[in-house]
Amino acid sequence: MADRYRCILLFGAPGTGKGTQGQLLGERDGFVHLATGDIFRSLDKETELGRKFVHYSSRGELVPNDLTIQLWQEYVKGMIADGRYDPESDILLLDGMPRSLPQAEMLDGLLQPLAIIHLTVPNIDEMVKRMKLRAEKEGRHDDADENVIRNRFDVYNRETAPVLGHFDKRLVIDIDAIGTIEEVFERAVAAVDSVRV
Ligand code: ADP
Numbered sequence: 001m002a003d004r005y006r007c008i009l010l011f012g013a014p015g016t017g018k019g020t021q022g023q024l025l026g027e028r029d030g031f032v033h034l035a036t037g038d039i040f041r042s043l044d045k046e047t048e049l050g051r052k053f054v055h056y057s058s059r060g061e062l063v064p065n066d067l068t069i070q071l072w073q074e075y076v077k078g079m080i081a082d083g084r085y086d087p088e089s090d091i092l093l094l095d096g097m098p099r100s101l102p103q104a105e106m107l108d109g110l111l112q113p114l115a116i117i118h119l120t121v122p123n124i125d126e127m128v129k130r131m132k133l134r135a136e137k138e139g140r141h142d143d144a145d146e147n148v149i150r151n152r153f154d155v156y157n158r159e160t161a162p163v164l165g166h167f168d169k170r171l172v173i174d175i176d177a178i179g180t181i182e183e184v185f186e187r188a189v190a191a192v193d194s195v196r197v
Contacts (some may be wrong), residue, residue, distance in 0.1 A: 009114055019038075049071065
């Protein structure tokens, strides 16, 4: 058995397109895309965990670390059990994990990051614009309100950005996230393929 999950971490502020790029990359052979936000959104809103998710995400806050890690680990075990993910042969493309230093520390023994794809944008306004568009298209409650969006950036800077410093600098590949989905995807594929070789 592989002792740690080989993975590529998708990194970037809210609105940089991690979800879109992760999904596209996940269609490539040997990669399995897993977004923590998707796991949370698939929860039944009537369960206690589902209610907690709505409570935190509607304010732009992170769900508490212990809960998140427990749910995430159970979810990955389920993926292994039903054959969606094979740790021996697949590389996990992780979006939204780890998203804080405590999460990174809790997963140290479990993850083997091969690279960190860091999507970068020059300014916040570009991202706010994208997120409002997304809110209209997808009906996401956490993107509809400008104050919540701003708080998500604050939380990103305070809790998530420091996670980059937890890992070996040589793993980080910066990618310009400005351009069409196809243009950014080309850059992302080049980065991912350089890892696989
Ligand atoms: P975005 O990347 O645009 O913030 P996500 O779909 O990744 O959107 O996440 C939506 C919400 O889910 C977050 O605002 C947060 O409340 C919760 N969430 C996602 N990943 C994590 C995580 N690793 N730890 C805690 N909360 C998380």
